[in-house]
Every structure is written in C-alpha cells, then in structure tokens.
Amino acid sequence: MTVVAKSSLIGKRIPKMDAPEKAAGKTRYVQDINLPGQLIGKILRTDRVHARIVSIDTAAAKALPGVYAVLTAADIPKRGLGVNKDNPPLKGDKVRTIRDEIAAVAAETEEIALEALKLIKVVYEDLPILADPRQSTQPGAPVIQDAKPDNIAMTFDYAHGDVAQGEKESDVVVESEFYLHYVTHCCMGVSGIIADFEPTSGNLTLYSNTQVPFLHKREFSEVLGMDPGRIRIIQPPIGGGFGSKLDIYPFEPIAVYLAKAARRPVKLVFTREEEFLASPTRQPALCRLRSGAKKDGTLTFRAVDILLDNGGYTSWGATIPFVMMQTFSSLYRVPHCLFHTKAVYSNNPYAGSFRGYGNLQATFTVEQHMDMLAEKLGLDPLAIRMKNAQESGEVTGQGMVFTSCGFKECLTTAASRSDFARKFTDYAQQQSKPGNKKRGIGLAAMIHVGGGAKIYPSDGCGTILKMDDFGHVTIMTGASEIGQGSETVLAQLVCEELGLPLDAVSVVNNDTEVTPWDVGVHASRTTFIAGNSAIGAARKAKDKILNAAAKVTNMTADQLEMRGGFVVRAADGEMVMPLPKLLRSLHFSDKAELVMTTHYYEPSSVHQDKKFMGNVSATYAWAAQICEIEVDTDTGIVTLEKVTAAHDVGRVLNRMGLEGQIEGGIVMGQGYALTEDLMVRQGKVLNPGFRDYKLVTAPEIPEMDISFIESMDGEGPQGAKGVGEAPAICMAAAIANAIHNATGVRLTRLPFSPENVYRALVTAKGGVVE
Amino acid sequence: MVERYLAPTTLDEALKALAAGDATIVAGGTDVMPQSQAGRFKLGRTLVNIRRVAGLQGGAKEGDEIRLGALTTISQLREDAFIAKTLPVLAEAADHFASVQIRNMGTLGGNIGNASPAGDTLVPLLVLDAVVELRSAKGMRRLRLDEFFTGPGKTKRTPDELITNIFVPAPKPGFVARFAKFGTRPALDISAVSVGIAGIVKDGKISNVRVAYGAVAPTPVRGRAAEAALEGKTLDAATLAAAAKAAQGEVKPISDRRATAWYRREMIHNLVKKVLADVAHG
Amino acid sequence: MSLTVEIRFTLNGSPTRAAVPPGLTALAMLRDIVGLTGTKYGCGEGECGACTILVDGLSVNSCLMFAVECDGRAITTVEGLAADPANDRLRDAFVEEGGVQCGFCTPGMIVQSKYLLSQHPHPSHEQIRRGLEGNLCRCTGYKKIIEAVAKAAEGTP
Known part of the structure; x- marks a missing residue:
C-alpha cells in the first residue's frame, strides 16, 4: 500500500511567492509600464499657501508643439473628492495648500510637459494664512472652505460611564498635553497612474496603485460621472502602500481627464519631491x-x-x-x-x-x-x-x-x-x-x-477558485497585495484545505474585471478576511472533489481526505487516486464538470x-x-x-x-x-x-x-x-x-x-x- | 542647453575646453546632476567630463608635501593604504561621507569645488593646512584652502580653472588630527555641525593648533579663538573647557531645517570638548 | 534638435550603443532609451539607492550619473545579475530569507549587495549594515535583507 503522509505549511517559513521575479528586476510596477502612444501627464501645483486665483492663462502652453491637452478647473466638472467632497481635482477659485493642483498638461515627453507647465501664467491674490490649527476656530480666522464657515471639518464624540464620577473615585490624576507631528509614508515607489480611455466604447482602463480598487471604481464613477461598469482597474505590483493609497487623490481623476481630452493614454507619475509635497501625511x-x-x-x-x-x-x-x-x-x-x-x-x-x-x-x-x-x-x-x-x-x-x-x-x-x-x-x-x-x-x-x-456596510471579501486538469489551483481574490505577502498566506490556507504543495497554487489579485469585490487592503484585515474567504472557496472545492471521489471509490466523502496531491483514505492515509486523475475524470465524464467555486466571507463584526x-x-x-x-x-x-x-x-x-x-x-x-x-x-x-x-x-x-x-x-x-x-x-x-x-x-x-x-x-x- | 560634450583624457585638453568658456565641469556628477535635474543649476553650453583626465588620481608624498589628486574618489580616500597611514583623519572623514554609492563616484576635487559649508572633507583639510592647486590654460596657482571659499557654493576658482591637486604638509612627529561630525547615522547625514582639530602634541602640550568647523557659517571656517585658547597649552580639563567656550563663542551659525543656531553653538561646544578629550587621551 | 552624444558601452555583457542627450541620467537612459526597467527611480538625488548599478564593478547611483559617462564602461544592472547563474545564491538568499516585500528597493539592494560581497566576501554584520547605508527600504526593517546578504556570503570560498 502507498501511504501519503499528512503535511502542513501552517507556521512554516514560506518565501514570498512573487519574490524571485522581484529580485530579478522583472516585476513591472506602474512606473515601468508604457502603453503604445501614451502621453506624459504633469500637474502644475501652486507655490502659494492660501490665495485667490485671479486668472490662469494657458495659451502659451497649449501652443507648445508636442502638447496634447492643457486643463484647468474650468475644463472639468465641479465635483470634490475625499471624505467631505471638498477637494476638487483642479482648483479654480482659490488655493488652500501648497500642494494644490491648478492645471495639468499631457504632452509627448516629460520634458515638453514640464516646459508647458512653465508657460502657464497664474495671477493670485494672496489671502491671510491659517497655519496654526489652534487659531482655526478663533473669531476672525480666515475661512478655508466656504461650505464650512466655522472651519470645523469633522467632530467625533464618544463616552461611556461618567468621568466626573471617575474623577471622584481617583486617588491620583495626571493630565498632559501631547503633540504628534507630521510624517509621511515614503513608499519607495512614488505615486503613479496610467489612464487609458477609449472614447468610442467609453471604456476606461486604469493602471493604478490603489489599495481599494472596488471602492475606487465607485469613487471614479462619481467624480467622472461615468458608469462604473465601464471602469476597469488593473493593479500592477505596488511599491509600498502603508495606507497612502486608500483615498482617491486629485492626480488620479486628472490623469483620466487628460486622457479623455487628448484621446490618448496618459501616464502620470510623481517625482519624489512631489511625493513629499502632494501625497498624504500621517495625521498630526x-x-x-x-x-x-x-x-x-x-x-x-x-x-x-x-x-x-x-x-x-x-x-x-x-x-x-x-x-x-x-x-x-x-x-x-x-x-x-x-x-x-x-x-x-x-x-x-x-x-x-x-x-x-x-x-x-x-x-x-x-x-x-x-x-x-x-x-x-x-x-x-x-x-x-x-x-x-x-x-x-x-x-x-x-x-x-x-x-x-x-x-x-x-x-x-x-x-x-x-x-x-x-x-x-x-x-x-x-x-x-x-x-x-x-x-x-x-x-x-x-x-x-x-x-x-466594519466601517463600510460590508467588510467582506470574495474569492473565486478554479482547478485545472492537472491539479493546479488558481485563486482569484479581491484582496490587494502591497508587498505584505497576502498572496502567499492565501495560497498557504488553500493548500492546507486541499492538501496541496505551495507550487500547486497561483493567486490572481490585480484586476477588477476578474476578481470579486473586497473592501480593500487596510485595517490589518487581509489575512483574516481574505483568508477566511479563500478557505471558504477551498472547502467548497474540497467537498466537490471528495464527493466525486466517493462515487468512484464506494466510500463516503467523510472517509476521504486530500493529501499531497492525492485523494487518500482518511483513516490511514492510503492513496486512493491522484487528484489530477479525479479532476480529469470529472471534466471528461458525461456530466463534464470543472471544479470551480466561489465564496464571499463577511465577518461577524458590526457596523458601529x-x-x-x-x-x-x-x-x-x-x-x-x-x-x-x-x-x-x-x-x-x-x-x-x-x-x-x-x-x-x-x-x-x-x-x-x-x-x-x-x-x-x-x-x-x-x-x-x-x-x-x-x-x-x-x-x-x-x-x-x-x-x-x-x-x-x-x-x-x-x-x-x-x-x-x-x-x-x-x-x-x-x-x-x-x-x-x-x-x-x-x-x-x-x-x-x-x-x-x-x-x-x-x-x-x-x-x-x-x-x-x-x-x-x-x-x-x-x-x-x- | 548643452551644445557640446567633451571627455578629455589629458589635462591640456581639459584646460583648453574650459578656456573656451561657459563650460560645466563634471567629475563624479553627484552634485551637478541632481541640482541640474531639479532646475537649481543650469548646465553650461559645454559639458566637460574630466573623469578620464590622466594623472589626477590618488595620493603620494612629494618632498615635504602630500599630493592628493582632485579625481581621487571618496572611496579611494577611505580605503587607500597610504592615506590611511599618513592622513588617517581624511580616511575617517571619508568614512562618514554620504553612502557607498556616492563615495564610489564623488571626488575630492568635486567636494572642494562644490564648497558646501557642510562638505565632509573640507573641515579635515582645513586643519591639515591644505592648499588647492588650480590650473588653467594660462598657468597654475596655489591657494590656501582657508582662503579659497567665498560663500556657499562659491570659491575663488575662475571659470577657466580646474582644481587639479590638493597639497597638505607631510605630518611632523607628534601630529594628531581628529574629525567629528554630528549626526544620527554613520555617514548619510548632512552634518548639522562638524569639528576638526589638529596640532602637534608633545609632553602633554599642544602646539601648531588648527581648529575648523563645518556648517556654522557660509563656508567651512577656521576656529581662531579656539586655536588661541589651545596653543601651547596642556590638554587638561580647564583647557578643554576654555577651548570649548571659545569655540561656542566664535561661531555664528544660522537656524535652518537641520538645526537652530543655538543648538549648533551648543553642539560645537560639546563636540570640541569631546574631540579634545579624544586627543588628550590618545 | 538638441545635441545627442553617441556612446558605446558594455551592458550586462553585451556591446551596446545609444544616442543620449548630455544632461541625461544613466537611470533615464537605462529605463527610457534601452528599456531596462529593473533599475528603479526612487528619489533622483542619490539618497535611496533604488537605482544602484555597477560601473566597472563599482556600485553607483545611476540617477546621479551622466549617461554619457557610461561611454566605454561595463555597466551591470539587476537584469544582468539575474542572467548570470553565479548570482543565484544571492538572489535565492533574498527570497529565502524574506528580504523582499513590496520589492521596489530590491533591485538596488541586490546590486549593492553584489558589490558589498565583492569588497567583503565574508562580511561582518556591521560591514553589511554599513554597506547598505545608501539603500532605503520602507517595508522590511532591513533585518532580513542583512540576513540575506550574510547567508549569500556563507559558503563563499
């Protein structure tokens, strides 16, 4: 008899699956991708901290040979981005921070795009600067956003118990004021996006570093006024996230508007200086x-x-x-x-x-x-x-x-x-x-x-699992990979369920046309949520396989197990049949079935x-x-x-x-x-x-x-x-x-x-x- | 806009190229490149890459002097056995210089020509009494390093001149020199302040004292008051304290993103004391 | 039409020619003209090491190097190291020790490590740490990269 030993990858030291390609310099990040006929997008940022924009003259920039599009706020719909929808991609009335985007250019080369930016003439009227948040709610403070004349963007109040009572019960009390400063993510790969819009079909393909592709689809459809069904987000491997790519930021819709205006793909990648100036910070x-x-x-x-x-x-x-x-x-x-x-x-x-x-x-x-x-x-x-x-x-x-x-x-x-x-x-x-x-x-x-x-109504993640005739598994997961190793953990969890070695599994996690919904990579959630989702899909596949094996072997499914690429007898590990053979017998039988499963996992947590x-x-x-x-x-x-x-x-x-x-x-x-x-x-x-x-x-x-x-x-x-x-x-x-x-x-x-x-x-x- | 690129292999060719005017000299490129990319520095009409000019590399004893070729890289300064033996303070400074990759490209002449107030080789060269050799198609001249710098990024070099060699007197018996750079990293920091001290220590007394500071003035500077406080003195606690006070009193740094003026003065005080203590205890 | 300079050099072992503007960085030449994108732009001022290449065996920041300076030199990029089985030990060590996360710093780390090992075939931990001082990584905390280099050095004659 041939006994297949039980083995497990859980707890082992497993090299990251995509590491060999990364270490060979083969991995292509968004910075490394170039589409045929693509233009280079660049953003003109203000050098003022707070100023009214009196006029923007783009005539000279538009006339520069090699320039295909020059946009200002006047050229795009007035819709704001972000949590309070207060951040228009291009600012038209006034600038409020040193990073503000006021115009954008798409040109044949980076050199021409930068030259065009220099030709844009902006006239400002400086406004008083509000630099100390302690002054923001003082009488007479400059108003930053007209929609919020009190300068209060958001408040949060929470309480349990009665602190006055707590104070009475205290033998000692300490009180301090703490200050926490600005720091920023410093992803080694700078921010970037490629927008490819086809005007005749209305299809928009984005090569994006986003950590939240499915939320992004909705955000893009809202700000662009587009059918979300026409938006496809491809996530090339990402050079670091750490939370920096959780919101939609002005450069992303700007790239789309440029691509629409120029009718050509537009690649927009930050310089490191721009990354420091114009990507988010940690909250001070x-x-x-x-x-x-x-x-x-x-x-x-x-x-x-x-x-x-x-x-x-x-x-x-x-x-x-x-x-x-x-x-x-x-x-x-x-x-x-x-x-x-x-x-x-x-x-x-x-x-x-x-x-x-x-x-x-x-x-x-x-x-x-x-x-x-x-x-x-x-x-x-x-x-x-x-x-x-x-x-x-x-x-x-x-x-x-x-x-x-x-x-x-x-x-x-x-x-x-x-x-x-x-x-x-x-x-x-x-x-x-x-x-x-x-x-x-x-x-x-x-x-x-x-x-x-659970900060959205759903905190779930979907998985699609398919097996080929040779016993190879492909997991299509909604979970995004930003370098943390999610693909390896998901593969391990699936291997554990299906008794397979790691090289029998591939993970697809980078295309909204292929992968099911996930809320995004944040809140330390991917191992837990996407992991449970992958396990769910694997268990359904296992059920299908063991039930099929049961029919062939005159055993019940619960007498069988999967180990090392074989279906085995649970009691003693005796090999029953190789997995590929079973899969082929399912595929090429009268019933003609493939092992394909889906699972959506929603955690037991509640929306507060x-x-x-x-x-x-x-x-x-x-x-x-x-x-x-x-x-x-x-x-x-x-x-x-x-x-x-x-x-x-x-x-x-x-x-x-x-x-x-x-x-x-x-x-x-x-x-x-x-x-x-x-x-x-x-x-x-x-x-x-x-x-x-x-x-x-x-x-x-x-x-x-x-x-x-x-x-x-x-x-x-x-x-x-x-x-x-x-x-x-x-x-x-x-x-x-x-x-x-x-x-x-x-x-x-x-x-x-x-x-x-x-x-x-x-x-x-x-x-x-x- | 660059209209001409030259990569001369002889000094004469290089000097001829400079004589034609509006030329940018490039050796390692570690400063010219990022400055020009960022638009802070405009390349001239001719780009003269001197990297291939023969005869300007390495160190050697010539009479009473040690000659250091301007194209000697910082890595060579750091690893060269002759320099390590004769001018260990330069090897030490080179060890605290930027990163491996930049040390492999950057040159001694470039660091001098760049004239950053924080240039890491400049303070040790000042206390070594270094002299800069400049050559042009018209001839050669030598300038004392402590008279060479005129401001941040500015020197007495004329556009047609090339820094070809640096000469320092061969150390006499009892000569000691130390360099200390303030920073939290071994090398990669741009120093917020740096201190160099040299002199001849004999029978517990220090003479021929040279003190220099980096990043406390528009150029690296000599510390004359601290020198005076040390000259001919025994390196005891009172001398150390007096020299440190003198140093603190004579520097007039500015406040910038790397440090406030007050903190720089404090650090000059504490670093001078520390370096002197090192000298005193061998 | 602005000036371009015709240069010839050896790239990853093969004779190569390129026409480059004199102000261009070696990094931009490699990525945009030659089309080798393994070498990364991380900062453009020699502070992060993502663009590290070997020039006649010495590691340099290609973002600080004039492309014209490549003329007559032997240039090695991460792709060149990957093509040579002699470097598999180093690459495998990065993979097996967990030295790769997002991977964006990895090409520069690998090239710099190659140089480090050429200088110090049996490096101490301190030498490894100093040898990587010009390469930033935001993911790993460096520990596993240092361990990878140490492992690659093991068994080196």
Missing part, C-alpha cells in the same frame, strides 16, 4: 489627556480632548478618532471615558490614512499616562498594566467583545524576555550618576483591530452605531513592546538598542512573513519616534526629500527579539489574526517611557530628534534654551 494631533487611578492602580477614568489639523481638504486623516477612541476606551478596563475630537481646516497639508490609523498617536498618550500613574502610585509599569489589562470574555464600555485575548501573556513575555523589571530599576537609579550616556528601558502596549473593521458603540472587528490584536535605548546627554541623540516585542497574532501562518511585518513595523515606528519629521512651517514643507526627511537606514536598526503569542482565535483563518499595523503602534510610546527611565525627563512632543531631546534635557536641568 494635539491631544489633552486626563487620567485617574485608585491607590491599587485600578484605572478610574480617562478624559480626552484632541485637536486635529485637517489641512485644506478632508481625507481619511480626519477620521482617525474612530480608531483612537478604541485605545482610550478599551485597551484597559476603564469604567468612565469621555472622548472629544475636532478636525479643523487650515492651510497646511492634509493627512490620509497611515499604518496604525491614529493608534500610534493614541497609544503615545495612553501608554505614557500609564507610566505616569504608576510613578505617582509607586507601582511598576508592568504591574499597573497587568492590573487593568483586558482578558478573554471581556466586553468593553464601547461594546468590543474580546473572544481571544493574549494581552497579559504579551506583557509578561516581553517583560521577562527583556529583563524589564531589573533593568527599569537599575537604569532609574543610574540617572543621577555622572556620565553623558544614559540607558533606559520603556514598555508600551496596544490593541488594534485584528479581524477587519452613531455613538460609536459596537463590536467593530471580529477579533483584536494585542501587543507589548519594550524598547531599550541610550541617550547621549551631550547631543540629545537617542539610540534605539533593542526592541523586545510580543504579539498576540492568533496563530502563526507564515512565520517569515509575519516576522517581516513586525520588523518592518518596528523600524517604521522607530522612524516616527526618532528620525522622521515632515517640517511644515507657515503651510510650506521645508524638507521634501530623503536628504532631510530621514528614514531609518540599515546601520540604525535595533536588535529585535520577537515572540508570537498564539491565542488561536475562534473565527480567524486557522486561528490567525491580522497584525499588519500592530508593530508600529507602540514604538513612540515605549521610547518616550525609556527616555524617562534614562533621564527622568518626560517628553510629550514628537519627534525625539536630537535637538528636541537636548532642549528638553537642558530645560529640565534649569538651563536656558534659545
């Missing part, structure tokens, strides 16, 4: 937080008031309170919570979504307050967190339901692996000793959605009510991260030495892919805390390039010790949760706590650049700073 925030606790460390209340600088237009940045409030209300058990945020217009750049979606900002404040409360109470940082940490079975004030929760294990694992308790005490004692190098260790923890986030109550995600990810640092008190340079991270991931699916996400997120969080700073002064961006916008480089990365806590989520695919955003979230808070441990100085303003740290140290010692 000014946050006032008041927290209380009882003598034993039990939290009593939190009151939060946040001011968000919305910039000139409203993109997803304004909606981060949606995620922030979870951390305030539900990271720990807090009986009373009051949360208020206001996003106000200004003449500054506008923010979009960015990995972590407000949670880096919220966690920065909450996790510093946990240390501050602990210090006041004479407790250690771990103890106060353990005292208040959520556990499985908890339903929070906001209605979040924690089914699988490895939070406490994350805390204790990270603490013991980093020798936190001993080092925390030692370093604190060494603060006053001589020497200019001070070491510190800091802890921070987080909660984030791990099972999607108007008070933001409800279980928004099917499950939640937890983590604790501990940072060990050295502060050079002569320079203010903070060196990140080591990060010990423990993440509740539900279950490890692809160990290597998971490590890659955590490591990348840790370093991104390191940059947020220490090196990255998009300097916006009076509405202008001072450092639109990598020379002065400093990403972390290879020599600067810390030692990383990463542990996975497997809480085996009941609804997760093979028990897994989504963790794409989680690793960046704790870093700034943990580093702030470590700096305090090293120096005794509490830093509440990001970034911790050498000068900012040095100033704080000098000030704390009573020195004078200029």
Whole structure:
C-alpha cells in the first residue's frame, strides 16, 4: 500500500511567492509600464499657501508643439473628492495648500510637459494664512472652505460611564498635553497612474496603485460621472502602500481627464519631491489627556480632548478618532471615558490614512499616562498594566467583545524576555550618576483591530477558485497585495484545505474585471478576511472533489481526505487516486464538470452605531513592546538598542512573513519616534526629500527579539489574526517611557530628534534654551 | 542647453575646453546632476567630463608635501593604504561621507569645488593646512584652502580653472588630527555641525593648533579663538573647557531645517570638548 | 534638435550603443532609451539607492550619473545579475530569507549587495549594515535583507 503522509505549511517559513521575479528586476510596477502612444501627464501645483486665483492663462502652453491637452478647473466638472467632497481635482477659485493642483498638461515627453507647465501664467491674490490649527476656530480666522464657515471639518464624540464620577473615585490624576507631528509614508515607489480611455466604447482602463480598487471604481464613477461598469482597474505590483493609497487623490481623476481630452493614454507619475509635497501625511494631533487611578492602580477614568489639523481638504486623516477612541476606551478596563475630537481646516497639508490609523498617536498618550500613574502610585509599569489589562470574555464600555485575548501573556513575555523589571530599576537609579550616556528601558502596549473593521456596510471579501486538469489551483481574490505577502498566506490556507504543495497554487489579485469585490487592503484585515474567504472557496472545492471521489471509490466523502496531491483514505492515509486523475475524470465524464467555486466571507463584526458603540472587528490584536535605548546627554541623540516585542497574532501562518511585518513595523515606528519629521512651517514643507526627511537606514536598526503569542482565535483563518499595523503602534510610546527611565525627563512632543531631546534635557536641568 | 560634450583624457585638453568658456565641469556628477535635474543649476553650453583626465588620481608624498589628486574618489580616500597611514583623519572623514554609492563616484576635487559649508572633507583639510592647486590654460596657482571659499557654493576658482591637486604638509612627529561630525547615522547625514582639530602634541602640550568647523557659517571656517585658547597649552580639563567656550563663542551659525543656531553653538561646544578629550587621551 | 552624444558601452555583457542627450541620467537612459526597467527611480538625488548599478564593478547611483559617462564602461544592472547563474545564491538568499516585500528597493539592494560581497566576501554584520547605508527600504526593517546578504556570503570560498 502507498501511504501519503499528512503535511502542513501552517507556521512554516514560506518565501514570498512573487519574490524571485522581484529580485530579478522583472516585476513591472506602474512606473515601468508604457502603453503604445501614451502621453506624459504633469500637474502644475501652486507655490502659494492660501490665495485667490485671479486668472490662469494657458495659451502659451497649449501652443507648445508636442502638447496634447492643457486643463484647468474650468475644463472639468465641479465635483470634490475625499471624505467631505471638498477637494476638487483642479482648483479654480482659490488655493488652500501648497500642494494644490491648478492645471495639468499631457504632452509627448516629460520634458515638453514640464516646459508647458512653465508657460502657464497664474495671477493670485494672496489671502491671510491659517497655519496654526489652534487659531482655526478663533473669531476672525480666515475661512478655508466656504461650505464650512466655522472651519470645523469633522467632530467625533464618544463616552461611556461618567468621568466626573471617575474623577471622584481617583486617588491620583495626571493630565498632559501631547503633540504628534507630521510624517509621511515614503513608499519607495512614488505615486503613479496610467489612464487609458477609449472614447468610442467609453471604456476606461486604469493602471493604478490603489489599495481599494472596488471602492475606487465607485469613487471614479462619481467624480467622472461615468458608469462604473465601464471602469476597469488593473493593479500592477505596488511599491509600498502603508495606507497612502486608500483615498482617491486629485492626480488620479486628472490623469483620466487628460486622457479623455487628448484621446490618448496618459501616464502620470510623481517625482519624489512631489511625493513629499502632494501625497498624504500621517495625521498630526494635539491631544489633552486626563487620567485617574485608585491607590491599587485600578484605572478610574480617562478624559480626552484632541485637536486635529485637517489641512485644506478632508481625507481619511480626519477620521482617525474612530480608531483612537478604541485605545482610550478599551485597551484597559476603564469604567468612565469621555472622548472629544475636532478636525479643523487650515492651510497646511492634509493627512490620509497611515499604518496604525491614529493608534500610534493614541497609544503615545495612553501608554505614557500609564507610566505616569504608576510613578505617582509607586507601582511598576508592568504591574499597573497587568492590573487593568483586558482578558478573554471581556466586553468593553464601547461594546468590543474580546473572544481571544493574549494581552497579559504579551506583557509578561516581553517583560521577562527583556529583563524589564531589573533593568527599569537599575537604569532609574543610574540617572543621577555622572556620565553623558544614559540607558533606559520603556514598555508600551496596544490593541488594534485584528479581524477587519466594519466601517463600510460590508467588510467582506470574495474569492473565486478554479482547478485545472492537472491539479493546479488558481485563486482569484479581491484582496490587494502591497508587498505584505497576502498572496502567499492565501495560497498557504488553500493548500492546507486541499492538501496541496505551495507550487500547486497561483493567486490572481490585480484586476477588477476578474476578481470579486473586497473592501480593500487596510485595517490589518487581509489575512483574516481574505483568508477566511479563500478557505471558504477551498472547502467548497474540497467537498466537490471528495464527493466525486466517493462515487468512484464506494466510500463516503467523510472517509476521504486530500493529501499531497492525492485523494487518500482518511483513516490511514492510503492513496486512493491522484487528484489530477479525479479532476480529469470529472471534466471528461458525461456530466463534464470543472471544479470551480466561489465564496464571499463577511465577518461577524458590526457596523458601529452613531455613538460609536459596537463590536467593530471580529477579533483584536494585542501587543507589548519594550524598547531599550541610550541617550547621549551631550547631543540629545537617542539610540534605539533593542526592541523586545510580543504579539498576540492568533496563530502563526507564515512565520517569515509575519516576522517581516513586525520588523518592518518596528523600524517604521522607530522612524516616527526618532528620525522622521515632515517640517511644515507657515503651510510650506521645508524638507521634501530623503536628504532631510530621514528614514531609518540599515546601520540604525535595533536588535529585535520577537515572540508570537498564539491565542488561536475562534473565527480567524486557522486561528490567525491580522497584525499588519500592530508593530508600529507602540514604538513612540515605549521610547518616550525609556527616555524617562534614562533621564527622568518626560517628553510629550514628537519627534525625539536630537535637538528636541537636548532642549528638553537642558530645560529640565534649569538651563536656558534659545 | 548643452551644445557640446567633451571627455578629455589629458589635462591640456581639459584646460583648453574650459578656456573656451561657459563650460560645466563634471567629475563624479553627484552634485551637478541632481541640482541640474531639479532646475537649481543650469548646465553650461559645454559639458566637460574630466573623469578620464590622466594623472589626477590618488595620493603620494612629494618632498615635504602630500599630493592628493582632485579625481581621487571618496572611496579611494577611505580605503587607500597610504592615506590611511599618513592622513588617517581624511580616511575617517571619508568614512562618514554620504553612502557607498556616492563615495564610489564623488571626488575630492568635486567636494572642494562644490564648497558646501557642510562638505565632509573640507573641515579635515582645513586643519591639515591644505592648499588647492588650480590650473588653467594660462598657468597654475596655489591657494590656501582657508582662503579659497567665498560663500556657499562659491570659491575663488575662475571659470577657466580646474582644481587639479590638493597639497597638505607631510605630518611632523607628534601630529594628531581628529574629525567629528554630528549626526544620527554613520555617514548619510548632512552634518548639522562638524569639528576638526589638529596640532602637534608633545609632553602633554599642544602646539601648531588648527581648529575648523563645518556648517556654522557660509563656508567651512577656521576656529581662531579656539586655536588661541589651545596653543601651547596642556590638554587638561580647564583647557578643554576654555577651548570649548571659545569655540561656542566664535561661531555664528544660522537656524535652518537641520538645526537652530543655538543648538549648533551648543553642539560645537560639546563636540570640541569631546574631540579634545579624544586627543588628550590618545 | 538638441545635441545627442553617441556612446558605446558594455551592458550586462553585451556591446551596446545609444544616442543620449548630455544632461541625461544613466537611470533615464537605462529605463527610457534601452528599456531596462529593473533599475528603479526612487528619489533622483542619490539618497535611496533604488537605482544602484555597477560601473566597472563599482556600485553607483545611476540617477546621479551622466549617461554619457557610461561611454566605454561595463555597466551591470539587476537584469544582468539575474542572467548570470553565479548570482543565484544571492538572489535565492533574498527570497529565502524574506528580504523582499513590496520589492521596489530590491533591485538596488541586490546590486549593492553584489558589490558589498565583492569588497567583503565574508562580511561582518556591521560591514553589511554599513554597506547598505545608501539603500532605503520602507517595508522590511532591513533585518532580513542583512540576513540575506550574510547567508549569500556563507559558503563563499
């Protein structure tokens, strides 16, 4: 007899399926694609921060040989983009931010397009600049958007319990103001799109980097006034997303309008400088937080008031309170919570979504307050967190339901692996000793959605699965791939169901004409949602195969199994028949059947009510991260030495892919805390390039010790949760706590650049700073 | 608009090309290219690529001097055994210069001709008493490096001249030189401030002191006050403190996106102290 | 008609000719004239390393290099490395160690790693980190890229 052994890919180190082509330089990103007869599109951006447009003269640009189209606001429908529909692709009446698009050109070459831009003459009448969001709602402040004369773009209010009562019950209260700065995504591949419009058919094909192709189709149809059925979005491999491609931005419809006007395909790709100036940022925030606790460390209340600088237009940045409030209300058990945020217009750049979606900002404040409360109470940082940490079975004030929760294990694992308790005490004692190098260790923890986030009526994902005559499976998934490795995880999950090796599976994920609907790659949702969807389709295929095999073998389907490319006897693994043979017998029989299945998975989460109550995600990810640092008190340079991270991931699916996400997120969080700073002064961006916008480089990365806590989520695919955003979230808070441990100085303003740290140290010692 | 491209292989050809006027000299291109691409610098009518000119590479001892060819790349400065032995401070500065790829392209002459206040080889060359050799079709002249720079990106080089060599006096016994660049990365940062110190240390005393600073003025500058505070002194705690104070007092930096003036002065103070401590403790 | 310069060079082992404007970058020549798109534009100012190529065996930023300077030189791009089985060990190491995520920095990383290993056949971790200081990656946090280079060096004679 031939026995086929059971094998599994779950938990193994699986190389990313598209890596060989990427490493050979064969992968063609949108920047690398050229359509026959294509023109190059370029956008004229304003050099003013706030000004009325008196006139735009495009005559000379239009007359330049090689120019096929020149557009201004007058040439296109007046429809706004974004969350408040307040961002017209081309601005006609006035400009509100330095990145504003005022004209666009399509020309034969980039050189001609740039020359044409120079020929466009714009006359402005400057308006008073509103650069400080604290001034936005003051009487007499310049109005940025006429439709919102109070300059308030959006507000979010949430409450549970009664904070006045909580305050009464408190033995200690701390209150602080935190400032969180601008940073930006810095995807290595700059933004770009190719629009190919065929006027006779009305078909529009877009080669796009979007993270949300199906929502994009709807957005495009609305702004362009087109039948969505005529819009096809092809997503070539994407050079990084991190949330930057979650909204529709002006350059995208501009490319379409240019293609329509020129009747030729138009490729529009940013320069790096343009990418810094004109792609979204992380949402900056000014946050006032008041927290209380009882003598034993039990939290009593939190009151939060946040001011968000919305910039000139409203993109997803304004909606981060949606995620922030979870951390305030539900990271720990807090009986009373009051949360208020206001996003106000200004003449500054506008923010979009960015990995972590407000949670880096919220966690920065909450996790510093946990240390501050602990210090006041004479407790250690771990103890106060353990005292208040959520556990499985908890339903929070906001209605979040924690089914699988490895939070406490994350805390204790990270603490013991980093020798936190001993080092925390030692370093604190060494603060006053001589020497200019001070070491510190800091802890921070987080909660984030791990099972999607139902912010649209559906948070689902569709899968189409087909098998060929040779046993090869193709999965067509709605899920988008931005480098995170979703295609490999989806293939693994399907292999697990169908007992196949990885090379028996291909994944198609890049064409709205082929793939079924998905809400998009965001909210750490793809492994969980698209994974469950792929499993659903695979199980249907398996049913079909085993039922067919049952008929041929005189066994019942439940006596059979799929292993290693064979149908086998479940009891002992004895080979029954090779899978390809079965598939061919189905195909070429009288019934002539192919194995093709579909599945749409919708998670059990709920769309929150108007008070933001409800279980928004099917499950939640937890983590604790501990940072060990050295502060050079002569320079203010903070060196990140080591990060010990423990993440509740539900279950490890692809160990290597998971490590890659955590490591990348840790370093991104390191940059947020220490090196990255998009300097916006009076509405202008001072450092639109990598020379002065400093990403972390290879020599600067810390030692990383990463542990996975497997809480085996009941609804997760093979028990897994989504963790794409989680690793960046704790870093700034943990580093702030470590700096305090090293120096005794509490830093509440990001970034911790050498000068900012040095100033704080000098000030704390009573020195004078200029 | 470039109308002519020349890639001379001899110095004479190169100088002839420059004599014709409106020429842009390119060696590594690491600065000319991005500046011209961004429209911040306009290429001349003739582009003169001097990369192939023979005889301007590497370092060698010539009499009492060490000659460094202007086309010596930063990587060569960093890795050349002769330079490492005779002028380790230059190798050290080269190690803190940009990135591997830029070090492989960028040249010593280019870094000098570029005249950035933050140029990483300039501060060590200043404390080495470097002299720039300029040649044109009309002849040759030598200028002291501390008199060569006239402003950011500006030097006394005339458009028909080429920086051909850099000469520094061969170090005497007891000569020490140190360079420190402020930054959070090993090399890739544009320095917010940098400090170079050189002198002859004998019996615990330092003489022939040279101090220079980067990124605190429109050009890299000598630190005369700090030099005076050190000259002939024993490198004890009081001297270190006095020199650091003098340094802090004499620099007049500006505030820009990389640092405020105040912070730059603080860092000059602390870096001078640190570098001197290194010198004092060998 | 603006000036173009006729240049001849070796590209990935093959003799190549191109007519290039004197102000053009080597990067633009490779991508737009020759049609090899493996070498990426990431910043155009030599800060990110996505455009790294080898010129006579030395790694350089092709965005900072004048295309005319390629004349008479041996140019190697990521496509050239991929075509030579001798480099499979390096490429496999990037794949197997998880050094590739979005992949946009990968061609530059691979070419720079090739150069690094030519300089230091048995590099220390510190040498690898310094050797990659001019190559930005936003996805991986560099750790797996460093490990990939270390793995590629293992077993090298």
